[in-house]
Amino acid sequence: MGATRGHLPLIPAQDGWRVGVLFSESGTTVVTETEHLRGTELAIAEINAAGGVLGRPIVPTVYDPGARNADYLAFARRMLAEDDLDIIFGCSMSASRKTVLPIVERHNGLLFYPSMYEGFEYCENVFYCGATVNQTCLPLADYLIRNYGGRVYFVGCDYIFPRESNRIMQELIEARGGEVVGETYVPLDAGEDAVSALIPKIRTAAPDVVFSTLVGTTAQAFYRLYDAAGFDRTRHPVASLTMAETEIATIGRAACTGHILAATYMQTVDNAENARFVAAFKARFGADATTSIWSEAAYMQVHLFARALARVGSADPRRIALDPLGDEFDTPEGRVRVDVDTRHLWLTPRIGIATGEGLFDIVWESRVAVRPDPYLAATRIEESALDAWI
Structure with a gap:
């Protein structure tokens, strides 16, 4: 065939x-x-x-x-x-x-x-x-606390990637003096009612940042609702490992400016x-x-x-x-x-902030490729980069 x-x-x-x-x-x-x-x-x-x-x-x-x-x-x-x-x-x-x-x-x-x-x-x-998580979560935890504050609300879909990524991110945030002010999961195929219920919980908790491991259509609905709720994204963005350029185009560029992506690739890599x-x-x-x-x-x-x-x-x-x-x-x-x-x-870790063009302004980039650490033996990005080969 x-x-x-x-x-x-x-x-x-x-x-x-x-x-x-x-x-x-x-x-x-x-x-x-x-x-x-x-x-x-x-x-x-x-x-x-x-x-x-x-x-x-x-x-x-x-x-x-x-x-x-x-x-x-x-x-x-x-x-x-x-x-x-x-x-x-x-x-x-x-x-x-x-x-x-x-x-x-x-x-x-x-x-x-x-x-x-x-x-x-x-x-x-x-x-x-x-x-791997050391190439995304480690630099992201440092960046969020340094630039926005340590109060973080976790939202995710209810399966292994969100649960495990949030567990790891929680440990990293707390090890850096931050705190998790809420954590809520919805089904992978959650409807808008389930997703919209996240908004008042976030507003009540008043986090500095939302860390989202929502994916697919559920994530798209959440970003639209977060925009409609009027949160100041320059001060209280949603940070993610997955919300990249193509989904921004699907959601609407204007609804995503200011949000954060930790990833090893963005279209604006030079x-x-x-x-x-x-x-x-x-x-x-x-x-x-x-x-x-x-x-x-x-x-x-x-x-x-x-x-x-x-x-x-x-x-x-x-x-x-x-x-x-x-x-x-x-x-x-x-x-x-x-x-x-x-x-x-x-791979080379990067952090980007979404712009009005639907792309990312790369605001931090590792100067070296970072060794994969799938079991997260290191708790600082510097430790993973010690064995840099370029």
């Missing part, structure tokens, strides 16, 4: 390197996962236009799980057991990753996972290509690789399209795979799982390196 979607050409599967692509084009997380899909599509198209890998194109088989965990599992099983695929680029939320891991391990496949996540995981069948990436992305998806951490990480991990494939000369997942360890190369977010010990990436 060589099914494709979007702008990718249909190529006979037997003529290329076959891979699976498992991102949602519908459901709660449609905006962010469509970005994953676009980044994946652009990378594959670029590689194929340049002659493929060792003269053979990458041929994707694409399924839409609709943000339903049961469908992630079903499609992952189909890819590995029926479609005879070994490599999958997919999953966005931790819940979907956790759902497919057992089937990936059982079939000895290899999952490239592009999202920032809560950490505390290691699997030899996964490359974790998004940021380097030659990113300028080329942004131009290629807009050429393919339209002049109004914005890149984001969602599209960039998905784009970067396909190139990571292609580099390994060119060296190995085989799509054997056991060999591809080992080859990239220690590999380093330039990407739109800067130079990255695959950590030999953790299978995560050395």
Whole structure:
């Protein structure tokens, strides 16, 4: 099977390197996962236009799980057991990753996972290509207390990423002398009534900052309601690890100015690789399209795979799982390196404030790439950066 979607050409599967692509084009997380899909599509198209890998194109088989965990599992099983695929680029939320891991391990496949996540995981069948909590939460905790104050209200969707990220962030805030003045969770698919109930709780608690691990349509509703409630975002912003450029465009730029993002990529990163990436992305998806951490990480991990494939000369997942360890190369977010010990990436942490153009003014940036620390052994960003390699 060589099914494709979007702008990718249909190529006979037997003529290329076959891979699976498992991102949602519908459901709660449609905006962010469509970005994953676009980044994946652009990378594959670029590689194929340049002659493929060792003269053979990458041929994707694409399924839409609709943000339903049961469908992630079903499609992952189909890819590995029926479609005879070994490599999958997919999953966005931790819940979907956790759902497919057992089937990936059982079939000895290899999952490239592009999202920032809560950490505390290691699997030899996964490359974790998004940021770990030390690359996002550590600098964010310092920045919030230094610039806004230590009273923080936590809101999140009720699943593993928000719960764990909020637990970690709470420890970091309290270790720095701050306090958590409230913590509320809503279902992932919460309606507007459930989300609107957060606003009076926040107003009563009067925090300096709201730390949000809401995602998808629930997060979009919350940002609109926060704007409508009239909070002064220059003094009391919402800080997040996930609310990037494309979702700002969906919410409305005017409703998001002043809010904070801690991430390793923003469209405004200033380097030659990113300028080329942004131009290629807009050429393919339209002049109004914005890149984001969602599209960039998905784009970067396909190139990571292609580099390994060119060296190995085989799509054997056991060999591809080992080859990239220690590999380093330039990407739109800067130079990255695959950590030999953790299978995560050395990345450059950044903090941005949303502007009226729907982009981010980068107000803080690590001077070095930071070692991934998925088990959060270090409690200060300086400790993670001590082993800097660039």
